[in-house]
């Protein structure tokens with residue numbers, strides 16, 4: 598069991614939705630509100646139709662917090678840039694199965710740098726595409742919206758994919774879900790087997806971050822089988 602399994606459910610604020618004019622302050626506010634895992638959405642305007650930020654920005658705030666940095670690369674040709682995100686101090690690096698023809702070497706490169714290796718899968722991509730590589734993954738991130746923008750509506754049919762992945766991954770792999778997570782759906786996602794919940798709007802649309810973080814965590818703990826309840 599990895600160190601992070603003991604901390605699940607993990608609510609991971611999606612930094613895409615933060616106020617970038619006050620980035621350091623946003624990180625402080627999140628830490629004070631109890632967040633210890635921050636999700637950095639990297640978009641290249643090519644793999645997804647939006648452009649966000651890259652390794653340089655992440656590196657610029659790395660020293661300001663001890664929080665876990667989870668980089669989600671929504672980019673074409675992730676292999677070309679992996680070392681930049683390793684050097685920037687990301688603790689986990691996740692790239693998309695749709696962006697590569699063979700992910701094994703890249704996943705091993707991330708792991709051999711001592712970081713968690715993640716593969717992400719889009720809502721319309723069948724789980725069979727990712728299944729041969731699950732043993733190489735520390736994180737499997739299921740997108741519950743089409744990647745590219747925050748503030749979209751949760752797509753419920755991805756829960757079937759998560760239920761299937763849950764039966765296939767080993768005990769040390771974390772299942773993450775990303776997109777449209779809210780107080781209305783986090784419990785069904787937890788019931789399906791998710792342990793890491795990326796949330797943008799559900800946190801940053803509120804004026805105080807403590808309350809949404811604690812409500813989301815409580816709802817995610819309250820699974821049907823009670824397995825992760827205290």
Ligand code: DX5
Pocket residue numbers: 611613614636638669671742743744745746747748749775776777778795796797798799
């Ligand atoms: C979408 C990103 C998500 C998104 C989450 O491409 O990967 O992390 O910003 O934001 P909400 O929770 O608003 O969907």
Ligand code: ZN
Pocket residue numbers: 611636637638669775795
């Ligand atoms: Zn993301």
